[in-house]
Amino acid sequence: MAVRVKELPIRPAVENQTNLGNWALLTTQSHILRSQCKCNGNVQCNHCLYCHTLKIPDLPEMTFDRNTLTLTHTKSGCKIHLNTLDALKLVDDKQDLIKVSYSEEWLAKRQDSSHIKNTPKPFDWTFSTAYSGTLVDSSSHKISVNATTEEPDREKLMRRDKILYHTEFVMFEDELADNGSSKLIVKCRVMPTFVLILMRHYLRVDKVMIRVQETRIYCEDNWDYFLRDVTLREASFNELNHLQTSVLYDEWGINEHLRVLKRDLDKVCIENC
Numbered sequence: 346m347a348v349r350v351k352e353l354p355i356r357p358a359v360e361n362q363t364n365l366g367n368w369a370l371l372t373t374q375s376h377i378l379r380s381q382c383k384c385n386g387n388v389q390c391n392h393c394l395y396c397h398t399l400k401i402p403d404l405p406e407m408t409f410d411r412n413t414l415t416l417t418h419t420k421s422g423c424k425i426h427l428n429t430l431d432a433l434k435l436v437d438d439k440q441d442l443i444k445v446s447y448s449e450e451w452l453a454k455r456q457d458s459s460h461i462k463n464t465p466k467p468f469d470w471t472f473s474t475a476y477s478g479t480l481v482d483s484s485s486h487k488i489s490v491n492a493t494t495e496e497p498d499r500e501k502l503m504r505r506d507k508i509l510y511h512t513e514f515v516m517f518e519d520e521l522a523d524n525g526s527s528k529l530i531v532k533c534r535v536m537p538t539f540v541l542i543l544m545r546h547y548l549r550v551d552k553v554m555i556r557v558q559e560t561r562i563y564c565e566d567n568w569d570y571f572l573r574d575v576t577l578r579e580a581s582f583n584e585l586n587h588l589q590t591s592v593l594y595d596e597w598g599i600n601e602h603l604r605v606l607k608r609d610l611d612k613v614c615i616e617n618c
Contacts, residue, residue, distance in 0.1 A: 358411040363510040363535045366566025369419050370535055374514050375411035378404070395430060400438035405472050405519035405527065408433075412514045414531055414542065416562065418569065421615045422483030425562065425571070427531055427544055429516040432476035437469040471548055472519055472527045477560040477575045478544070486615050490573075493612035497563040497572060501539055510535040516544075525549040528596075539565045547596050554581045555599055570614040578603035 358375035384390035417424040511534040542562040564571035
């Protein structure tokens with residue numbers, strides 16, 4: 346006799362909102378995206394939304410579709426929104442970027458990997474994304490982005506003030522069929538005078554390369570703008586072969602051993618339409 350497994354209901358995402366001066370920080374967190382459609386022809390479920398929106402042939406093993414962060418300028422309604430769907434939209438759906446950039450290392454790795462051999466069509470199976478947040482205008486105001494030399498207040502960052510709110514969550518994660526790791530995470534903390542957000546994509550393709558993109562968002566309570574710092578670091582395993590294994594596989598400690606390929610520091614301002 347077949348055993349029927351009772352389908353567990355979808356739990357609502359856990360929300361938290363923290364207000365600070367001109368800003369409101371909202372986070373939502375929930376379980377991973379279901380692997381099958383559950384809408385039965387009714388309102389489109391998130392599984393269908395992801396499948397119909399994204400052009401890549403596969404999703405990360407763990408995709409947290411309802412883990413989000415939104416920083417809103419309360420006077421204008423303008424916001425920056427961090428979400429998994431928009432991050433995956435920037436994954437290349439036409440070519441394997443590791444093959445292009447590290448051809449010799451990739452070919453050597455490919456001989457040992459049925460996962461890479463059996464990819465149904467060329468796409469970036471490492472789920473690399475240059476995502477740095479989704480900027481959203483309001484009906485009365487718009488967002489402008491300009492390069493700047495202004496930096497966050499280091500003295501404030503170093504002070505041991507009381508933490509009003511902090512959290513950390515994963516947006517997606519994939520072990521690349523035991524070929525490495527691809528992980529997009531978000532951390533944030535709200536202090537008495539500022540908000541600091543970190544979104545970090547860590548990519549390690551074993552025996553090939555390590556790449557880290559970090560997006561830091563900083564704003565003070567009385568500002569009508571925020572600073573966004575996007576830094577891309579990378580190194581091949583050949584460049585890192587002098588490191589001990591414990592250092593090489595330290596997801597956070599590896600930063601200081603990677604080359605800085607690019608850094609963009611922007612001032613994101615709110616303007617009247």
